[in-house]
Amino acid sequence: MIKKIYIAGPLFNTHERGYLEDIVFSLESEGYECFLPHRDQSGIDEAELEGTDMSDKTKKRIFTNDLDALNAADLTIALITGQDIDSGTSAEIGYTFASGKPVIGITAYERRYRNLFVDGMIHKTVSDVDEIIPAIESLPDSA
Numbered sequence: 001m002i003k004k005i006y007i008a009g010p011l012f013n014t015h016e017r018g019y020l021e022d023i024v025f026s027l028e029s030e031g032y033e034c035f036l037p038h039r040d041q042s043g044i045d046e047a048e049l050e051g052t053d054m055s056d057k058t059k060k061r062i063f064t065n066d067l068d069a070l071n072a073a074d075l076t077i078a079l080i081t082g083q084d085i086d087s088g089t090s091a092e093i094g095y096t097f098a099s100g101k102p103v104i105g106i107t108a109y110e111r112r113y114r115n116l117f118v119d120g121m122i123h124k125t126v127s128d129v130d131e132i133i134p135a136i137e138s139l140p141d142s143a
Contacts, residue, residue, distance in 0.1 A: 001074070001141065002032070002074040002075050002136055002139065002141060003032065003033055003074055004032070004033045004034075004035070004072055004073045004074050004075075005027055005032050005033070005034050005035070005073055005074065005075050005076070005077055005136075006034075006035050006069050006070050006073035006075070006076045006077070006092065006096070007020055007023060007024055007027075007034055007035065007036045007037070007076075007077055007079075008037075008076055008077070008078040008079065008088075008089045008092035008093065009078060009079030009080075009081075009086065009089055010079065010081075010082060010086035010088070010089060011037065011038050016079070016081075017038055019079060019108065020036060020038075020079060021036065021039070022129055023077060023079070023106065023129055023132065024036050024039070026129050026130075026132065026133070027077075027132065027133075030133055032136075035069035035072075035073065037062075037065075037066055037069075040065075040069070041061070041062055041065050042065060066092075067095075070092060070095055070096060070099070071099070073096070073101065074101060074141070075096075075101060075102050075103070075104065075136065075139070076092055076093065076096040076101065076102075076103045076104075077103075077104045077105075077106060077132060078092065078093050078103055078104070078105050078106070078122070079105075079106050079108070080105040080106065080107055080114065080122070080125075081106075081107060081108050081110045082110075083112075084114075084115060085114060085115055085118050085119075090115070090118045093105075093118055093121050093122065094118070094121060096121075097121035102123040102124075102139050102141075103121055103122045103123055104122070104123060104124045104125070104126060104132065104135050104136065105119075105122040105124070105125040105126070106125070106126050106127070106128070106129070106131075106132065107125060107126070107127050108127065108128070109127045109128065123139070124138070124139075
């Protein structure tokens with residue numbers, strides 16, 4: 001049964017972070033538990049996250065928090081917009097796929113050719129937030 005969802009995507013600007021937050025709002029409104037990396041970093045204060053020169057200790061904590069959340073998640077939803085799929089998002093997709101868990105990609109109606117290797121790890125692709133819940137419900141282990 002899918003209960004915990006890891007939300008992957010680029011975090012480089014307000015628009016990307018806001019779109020990821022919209023995805024989380026939609027999912028949490030339906031009772032799913034979500035991990036959103038820029039929102040849910042435990043043990044790291046906001047000043048550390050806002051800094052451009054993070055300490056090695058902070059970087060390690062962020063990596064460990066993200067990895068723990070990926071391991072705990074039943075599913076990853078990945079925002080795959082932009083010139084190419086973001087490198088961090090690609091890593092999260094690959095890790096999820098290698099763990100035998102499903103990945104749903106969301107394109108936000110963007111039309112581009114994607115990296116076919118990464119694209120091959122995505123179980124379903126949707127265009128809009130409203131399509132995510134039906135995509136989750138169509139997965140074999142969703143009930």
